[in-house]
Amino acid sequence: MDIPRITAEDRKHAVSPLSRQDAKRVASKVDRYRQENPDEFHTWDTARGSVFQYRGWRFYYGSCRDCSDLVTKSRDISRYKDGPTNLGRWPVLCPPCRTANSQRIQAANLARIRALRAEEKAKRDTQREKYGLPQITPGYRSDLYA
Ligand SMILES: [Zn+2]
Known part of the structure; x- marks a missing residue:
């Protein structure tokens, strides 16, 4: 198959596109x-x-x-x-109200996450007590030192 080649003669009248700038x-x-x-x-x-x-x-x-x-x-x-x-x-x-509003939203989010974590912890603790397992202490292997 013969592939047509672009020669210097073909490029002579070509319009180059403008750069973005x-x-x-x-x-x-x-x-x-x-x-x-x-x-x-x-x-x-x-x-x-x-x-x-x-x-x-x-x-x-x-x-x-x-x-x-x-x-x-x-x-x-x-x-x-x-x-x-x-x-x-x-x-x-206005800027002061915007700051106050964002702080209010941030505080509400923190309170929501805190309540969610407390709820999860309470659920975990009731399950742990139900099965008679020891308290989970971060950084301490309770299963090794019973
Ligand atoms: Zn305002």
């Missing part, structure tokens, strides 16, 4: 639109606040779920030239 520098349709309409802005309301979009940035101003304090967040959407720019929900809690 070079491709990012090429202005997209969105970039051209932003360059042609620099002062255009959009605003819209969300469940807990409102968003202001201007020059490839989105600024969120909302109220905290717990203390009704101001919650702000800015996002650079100019980096997202193709594809969706809905980058998840806007923050619900």
Whole structure:
């Protein structure tokens, strides 16, 4: 079977693809639109606040779920030239409330695990007593020193 070979003559007019970095520098349709309409802005309301979009940035101003304090967040959407720019929900809690909330969740998880371990230990102890086995001490072979 004769395999066709690519010669230097074939490569002469070939277009080499742009590297990823070079491709990012090429202005997209969105970039051209932003360059042609620099002062255009959009605003819209969300469940807990409102968003202001201007020059490839989105600024969120909302109220905290717990203390009704101001919650702000800015996002650079100019980096997202193709594809969706809905980058998840806007923050619900202000920074102090967020810290308090995460600490509350952590404490609840610790308490849950502690209760689960205590329950397992109690179950183990009742079974051990039922069969008349010695107490299990970590690091001590009770079966050797009866
Ligand atoms: Zn708050």
